[in-house]
Amino acid sequence: GAGVSQSPRYKVAKRGQDVALRCDPISGHVSLFWYQQALGQGPEFLTYFQNEAQLDKSGLPSDRFFAERPEGSVSTLKIQRTQQEDSAVYLCASSLTGGLRQETQYFGPGTRLLVL
């Protein structure tokens, strides 16, 4: 089937606005990850879901960042009161179970967020 999809692909927000980024993982994938990637850098882990349970949110930069996956499939990353330093590409990835150390994570194309 289809790969991981993300929407919107591009988002321009004024400083102080709230934004919501959506991730549709591969159907049937248990694990879902969010990463933040600055230009020319490697992605940095934000948070991890196993089904609807958020097992790790240690990478969220501040309490302005909130993620949910209420039915264990689609996930939304919400950023409140956006700041210029939030400008980055936000990547979503999913994997089949998440239990194996060598399991493949499949990445979406990302949402490029620009905060003015």
Place this chain on the structure above:
Amino acid sequence: TQLLEQSPQFLSIQEGENLTVYCNSSSVFSSLQWYRQEPGEGPVLLVTVVTGGEVKKLKRLTFQFGDARKDSSLHITAAQPGDTGLYLCAGSRHITGGGNKLTFGTGTQLKVEL
């Protein structure tokens, strides 16, 4: 904070040349992965290495995992323009409760010119 340092950060070479990218860390990982990322797309997995000292070959690409499972290298033979992209190493660590999260390296931007 990125725990995995990659070198070089940028590399511009001519078609047909060989190159090596290094990925170094002070931490031990249960496995290490290499990805390639093209503009406007997410990273795509190239290989996973699990055992210290392991060597894997994928056509013109050779991957090696250090004996202590802290560092790795990627060697490309006879580079082609299609090899152009951002190369990322990523170490895997177990998450309490299940799952594994990736710690990515700082990235190596490779450009191969005709």
